[in-house]
Amino acid sequence: MKPSLLRIDFHTHTNFSKDSLTRPESLVQACRRKGIDRLVVADHNTIAGALQAQTPDPERIIVGEEIMTTGGEILAAYVTTEVPPGLSPKETIKRLRDQGAFISVSHPFDTLRKGQWALEDLLEIAPLVDAIEVFNARCIRPGSNREAALFALEHNLPGTAGSDAHAAFELGSTFMILPQFEGPDELQAIIGQAKIQARLSPWWVHFVSRYASSHKGWGRRLDNVVRPP
Template structure:
């Protein structure tokens, strides 16, 4: 006989209203793994203003993933009082792929598989950003099916995705690929 309380069946709590768990605000991590500075063609924020905005929002860790360059990430890393993950959003032939914890830039224009190999050669993480966003360089459904097993992260929520259903579909596909 065990001293542990018996497990309740899952349906035992169905009638109770759901409440968010209590969160210790001092231990809460606020992390964004896909951001840009003015070193990307789709952003206008200088590294200094980027750091200031992160501080106002209480960000504790951020990955700076400018398009085809690490310059913004390195600039932010020099001045930020919080953890900065050096990354790059690389334009492969099949769509965009993010490398996180990079030590050197990965050139654009390679195949998706070669891009992932170059990221892996640096012992870095592979993320597939906005994979089904039909307007912003997503890998697409077929590409995602082939590349998901090679990825560490599949982004399922991107605030700039124009069609909300694209985020929903990405969530379902990410769940299917574990």
């Protein structure tokens, strides 16, 4: 029997993101272990890791993508066609809308991250998205999540929440509790009912990501030395 309520982490990464070393299969195993019923795998500017994670557990894993636009990052779920980075926010949203994806905005008020949203850009796209990420477990500045939640409330938008896990041990810190749903349309219909269980990750998880980025960077440099073009 399926559970009447689902625990969903709306924002995670695999090693297909440059700042993560977590293999898709390891993320899926941790997800099962920690009782997460649905997991949005949203790597930076690619759906390859999400597709790989989905193969052994298609019911649990939702294919997503965190896309860097010229204004900031868009967090999408139920992505079927990869959207490239570097497009305008409106063009990115259009491409996601054309494929029926569910569209949220990543950590919109986190001033410590690359690609922070300018308020005027955020106001422009607010009517075009389905939700705002109101709690991200990796936000360090205390006001970042609070400001996102207030913005969502002021613009009558529901909130999403996620661990933003780049390492498997981060899973379980933050998730939403929702009734059963299938697909983006049903998600959109019930997202306003979400109950959020939230806990911030320790600040040092960002050093895990920096290590991952550096490790991959040195690996590429070494590969170029050993196997020059």
